[in-house]
Amino acid sequence: MGRPREFDTEKAIARAMRLFWSQGYEGTSLTDLTEELGITRPSLYAAFGSKEALFLKALDLYETRAGYREAALAAPTAYAYAQALLEGAADLHGDKNNPPGCLGVQGALACAPQSNSIREELARRRRVGEATIRDRLKRAKIEGDLPAGADPADLARYLSIVIYGITVQAAGGATRKELQSVAKLALQNWPRASNLKRKRDA
Amino acid sequence: MGRPREFDTEKAIARAMRLFWSQGYEGTSLTDLTEELGITRPSLYAAFGSKEALFLKALDLYETRAGYREAALAAPTAYAYAQALLEGAADLHGDKNNPPGCLGVQGALACAPQSNSIREELARRRRVGEATIRDRLKRAKIEGDLPAGADPADLARYLSIVIYGITVQAAGGATRKELQSVAKLALQNWPRASNLKRKRDA
DNA sequence: ATTATTCTCTACCGATCAGTACGGAATTGT
DNA sequence: ACAATTCCGTACTGATCGGTAGAGAATAAT
Structure with a gap:
């Protein structure tokens, strides 16, 4: 009414x-x-x-629009997951139709004390995002998808910081191509169990 | 007077x-x-x-206080340089005596239009910082300190985004130990000419 | 001692901040 | 038609924003 x-x-x-x-x-x-x-x-x-x-x-x-994080969870292996995350971030933040950067990062990375609740909420969501990555990698390790020496927590932190870095560079005006090349580089030494297995098998 | x-x-x-x-x-x-x-x-x-x-x-x-970037230039090899940069960033931003994060990143990553000059100045300085890294890596390549396939521009971008990511994670409250472990991880697959040479020699 | 200079202070400027009181207009159910 | 409800627009609130005018105090050179 x-x-x-x-x-x-x-x-x-x-x-x-x-x-x-x-x-x-x-x-x-x-x-x-x-x-x-x-x-x-x-x-x-x-x-x-x-x-x-x-x-x-x-x-x-x-968070729903920038849905590459959730979509990446469908990837079959830890490597494919990491690849989907990094390439997804490069694609999203390299898209010139979007504002440069990431709302979750630059929304309130540093701010006046009266906006601290917003800053903390963003930090909380970043922690949740990293925890999601960590959980996926823990599962991957159980499934033998990561080498024995690999620490899911460290790797999740690594993926997170690369994503953050991509967003900061995007905020400074980097092109999609540049972001994609750095995503590729960050993936180059991703620890693959398949590599180890191949070595062991050989 | x-x-x-x-x-x-x-x-x-x-x-x-x-x-x-x-x-x-x-x-x-x-x-x-x-x-x-x-x-x-x-x-x-x-x-x-x-x-x-x-x-x-x-x-x-x-920029003078956070002098790890300049100090790193004294490192003898590209690898030692990358290591000095990443460990320097982890040390600085993991220091609980400092405010969390990086002034150059969170000073004005996103802001009201009337502060755009500040935002652009920070972006400009970040570009200068990356250019410095790139120049050092170019020299390294000439000196045979990087493999032939390595692109100094890509590697400089990679180091930059890892540093940015470290600062964002620091802003969210990461500990020095966590930052150090991610710096170590980011270094693990750094392309070393010595590795290649060893391969070639073998 | 005088004068010129430069600092520090109180008090203020117009503009903008996030948020709201209130009256009229539009739409609902009866 | 009517009453209840909800929305919209004007105009405002007190607080804060970055910045400054103007007067007095302190120091320098002469």
């Missing part, structure tokens, strides 16, 4: 996401948001509650 | 550096600065000109 909303909240979140993605949480003002979304402040607050709540909704959308 | 300044500008810049390092450019207000530096606004402006100018001075100081 009552008057129906005149704008599409999903599309509004998508537009807000791009804005936060470009300018970060603190760098995006309510005026920026209302102008980009084409709505007024009271409408924004009625629909989303607060700037912070809108940011979190935008972040959720970002 | 005239009344002498009552505070030490060098110490003030050092304090400002730590503040910008923790909170980024936009996240650090003039009130934060004057309180931390123990001076008033007009004193700050008389001494440094503007918030932006003070940030740039702080950035210069940061």
